[in-house]
Amino acid sequence: xxxxxxxxxxxxxxxxxxxxxxxxxxxxxxxxxxxxxxxxxxxxxxxxxxxxxxxxxxxxxxxxxxxxxxxxxxxxxxxx
Amino acid sequence: xxxxxxxxxxxxxxxxxxxxxxxxxxxxxxxxxxxxxxxxxxxxxxxxxxxxxxxxxxxxxxxxxxxxxxxxxxxxxxxxxxxxxxxxxxxxxxxxxxxxxxxxxxxxxxxxxxxxxxxxxxxxxxxxxxxxxxxxxxxxxxxxxxxxxxxxxxxxxxxxxxxxxxxxxxxxxxxxxxxxxxxxxxxxxxxxxxxxxxxxxxxxxxxxxxxxxxxxxxxxxxxxxxxxxxxxxxxxxxxxxxxxxxxxxxxxx
Numbered sequence: 113x114x115x116x117x118x119x120x121x122x123x124x125x126x127x128x129x130x131x132x133x134x135x136x137x138x139x140x141x142x143x144x145x146x147x148x149x150x151x152x153x154x155x156x157x158x159x160x161x162x163x164x165x166x167x168x169x170x171x172x173x174x175x176x177x178x179x180x181x182x183x184x185x186x187x188x189x190x191x192x
Numbered sequence: 193x194x195x196x197x198x199x200x201x202x203x204x205x206x207x208x209x210x211x212x213x214x215x216x217x218x219x220x221x222x223x224x225x226x227x228x229x230x231x232x233x234x235x236x237x238x239x240x241x242x243x244x245x246x247x248x249x250x251x252x253x254x255x256x257x258x259x260x261x262x263x264x265x266x267x268x269x270x271x272x273x274x275x276x277x278x279x280x281x282x283x284x285x286x287x288x289x290x291x292x293x294x295x296x297x298x299x300x301x302x303x304x305x306x307x308x309x310x311x312x313x314x315x316x317x318x319x320x321x322x323x324x325x326x327x328x329x330x331x332x333x334x335x336x337x338x339x340x341x342x343x344x345x346x347x348x349x350x351x352x353x354x355x356x357x358x359x360x361x362x363x364x365x366x367x368x369x370x371x372x373x374x375x376x377x378x379x380x381x382x383x384x385x386x387x388x389x390x391x392x393x394x395x396x397x398x399x400x401x402x403x404x405x406x407x408x409x410x411x412x413x414x415x416x417x418x419x420x421x422x423x424x425x426x427x428x429x430x431x432x433x434x435x436x437x438x439x440x441x442x443x444x445x
Contacts, residue, residue, distance in 0.1 A: 117218060118215075118218075121214070121215060121218060125211045128207065128211070129204075129207065132203070132204070132207065161334035161335070162255050162334045162335060162336065162339060165326065165334065165335050165339035165342075165343070166338055166339045166342060169339060169342035169343045169345075169346050170342045173342075173346040173349075174342060174345060174346055174349065174431055174435070177346075177349055177435060178434065178435065178438060181435070181438035181439060182438060185438065
């Protein structure tokens with residue numbers, strides 16, 4: 113179980129670095145969504161199912177949608 | 193992009209240091225309970241909650257018991273924060289209603305995508321049922337108002353993306369949503385005042401004579417189910433309103 117935790121943690125670190133390093137904002141949002149999803153799995157493994165539920169619904173679902181909507185509004189994808 | 197190289201590498205170093213700290217904490221996690229036990233005051237509170245939560249609040253889910261009974265006043269504050277946030281977003285972002293064209297509203301927010309439509313038809317009923325389950329069993333199983341409301345809100349956003357905003361407005365009419373959103377806070381305050389009128393502090397659960405039932409019953413645990421349902425409705429309407437606000441502006445251009 114410890115090993116699975118570590119693997120997921122490494123995934124999360126890669127996603128976090130990716131969010132910072134990618135130039136394309138849409139890619140960054142998708143990576144951030146993946147980050148939230150892995151985080152939800154990690155919460156579940158750390159025996160916090162309440163937090164996992166909220167993280168999966170808000171972090172991976174609603175935040176991603178709001179970010180994409182805002183990105184469409186400010187047209188950030190065109191002036192990279 | 194005129195980012196200075198020094199600043200960039202510094203930030204990378206900083207993030208790396210943060211993650212190293214987190215890895216150390218996770219690797220050392222078997223030692224954490226030991227550390228907590230040495231801190232007497234913290235240990236006492238946690239032990240008290242674990243030992244007395246079920247008889248005090250009637251909720252099998254200890255987290256739910258703490259959030260909506262021991263710390264119910266904090267939850268009222270959180271709901272107020274949500275309300276204030278949505279009000280601020282509406283005031284800053286929303287344009288004048290008169291400039292809105294009614295023709296555009298039909299397909300507003302709709303994505304012409306067959307895969308999305310078919311998947312939405314399959315997933316949304318399940319998501320709705322699961323959201324209601326999480327809210328109604330807030331005092332029995334993991335989850336509660338915030339998680340259940342977020343699930344319901346996300347599924348309603350999915351219907352907006354697949355069938356347009358007009359379809360979601362039929363399920364959840366905006367005029368009624370606004371009233372519902374405000375009523376829900378008032379409901380929590382009224383439930384709190386029942387405690388005051390029976391000569392107990394604000395938001396008292398067991399001592400002010402709510403029906404407790406058996407621990408583990410669906411109907412019971414005093415006002416915890418009422419507050420959970422109220423929070424669920426509040427979070428759902430907040431999420432849907434925010435999403436529609438963004439889409440609305442997007443389609444105007």
